Amino acid sequence: MLRGKTAVVTGSTSGIGLGIANSLAAEGTNIMLNGFGEYESTKAEIAALGVKVGYHGADMSKPAEVADLIATTERVFGACDIVVNNAGIQHVANIEDFPIEKWDAVIAINLSSAFHATRAALPGMKKRNWGRFVNIASAHGLVASAQKSAYVAAKHGIIGFTKVTSLETAHTGITANAICPGWVLTPLVQKQIEARAQNEGKTVEAAKKELLLEKQPSGEFVTPEQLGAMAVFLCSDAAAQIKGASFVMDGGWTAQ
Numbered sequence: 001m002l003r004g005k006t007a008v009v010t011g012s013t014s015g016i017g018l019g020i021a022n023s024l025a026a027e028g029t030n031i032m033l034n035g036f037g038e039y040e041s042t043k044a045e046i047a048a049l050g051v052k053v054g055y056h057g058a059d060m061s062k063p064a065e066v067a068d069l070i071a072t073t074e075r076v077f078g079a080c081d082i083v084v085n086n087a088g089i090q091h092v093a094n095i096e097d098f099p100i101e102k103w104d105a106v107i108a109i110n111l112s113s114a115f116h117a118t119r120a121a122l123p124g125m126k127k128r129n130w131g132r133f134v135n136i137a138s139a140h141g142l143v144a145s146a147q148k149s150a151y152v153a154a155k156h157g158i159i160g161f162t163k164v165t166s167l168e169t170a171h172t173g174i175t176a177n178a179i180c181p182g183w184v185l186t187p188l189v190q191k192q193i194e195a196r197a198q199n200e201g202k203t204v205e206a207a208k209k210e211l212l213l214e215k216q217p218s219g220e221f222v223t224p225e226q227l228g229a230m231a232v233f234l235c236s237d238a239a240a241q242i243k244g245a246s247f248v249m250d251g252g253w254t255a256q
C-alpha cells in the first residue's frame, strides 16, 4: 500500500533519517531526501530500489525553506503523503552555560521545523484524505537527562505537538505518531561519545560502553533499520487507528 506514495524524510543524509528513507523506499515509496552533507550516493542507492528520489537542501531552522521543501515535493512528485520529521541536533551543557543561540537552534531544528512541515503538508493530505506524520522524538521526549535542556524540551514538545496533530485530523485518513528511540550509533551520538572519552580521559570504546550502560539496560544500540521498520508499520493501513501515540524503542531505557 505504500507503493507510489511519496515521503519527505527530513535530515535523511545520515543516521536514523537515512535508515527510515531506505526502509520506506524498499516498500515502494518515492523519497524526497533532505539534510546537509553528501547525498548523491544515497540518491543512487534509493533509485536502484525502483522508486523516484529527489533531494532538497532546506535548512530546517528556516521556516520558508521548510515550506518550500513540502511545496517542491508536491510539485515534483504530485503529492506529499508521508512526512517524517526527523532532522535534529544536540548540544550538551548546564543551563547557566547553555549558549542562547544553541538553545534557539535546537528548538528551531528539533521542534519548530515539525510545526512548519506539518502546517505546509496538511492541506494536501486533507484534500486526498490520507497522510502520515512520523515524528522522531526520543527517550528524552519522556524522561530527562542533565545538560540537555533544549533537547529534552524540544523532544517533550514534539510528543505534545504529535498529539495535537492527531486530534485535529482525527476524523480523516491522516495519522500522526511519534517514535522514541534510545541510543542509536549515529554521528549525533558518536560526537557525544568522543567528547566523553576526551573529558574523562578514556578510550572511545570504553566511553561507548559506559554511555550505553548508564541508560540503556540492553547494552546494545537501537539500529536505524529497526526504526525504519517501525516507521513503515506506522505508515501502513494496519496502523490507521494509531493516532497521537508515542512508541519507545529504547532497549529498556524508559522501563526503569
Ligand code: NAD
Pocket (backbone or CB within 6 Å): 010, 011, 012, 013, 014, 015, 016, 017, 034, 035, 036, 037, 058, 059, 060, 061, 086, 087, 088, 089, 109, 110, 136, 137, 138, 139, 180, 181, 182, 183, 184, 185, 186, 187, 188, 189
Ligand atoms: P545525525 O546527526 O546522524 O543526522 C541528523 C540529520 O539531520 C542529518 O542528515 C543532518 O544533515 C540533518 N540536519 C541537521 N541540521 C539540519 C538542518 N538545520 N536542516 C536540515 N537538516 C539538518 O543524527 P541522528 O542520530 O540520526 O538523529 C536523527 C533524529 O533522531 C534527531 O531528531 C535525533 O534527535 C533523534 N534521536 C537520535 C537518537 C540517537 O541516539 N542517535 C536517539 C533518539 C532520537
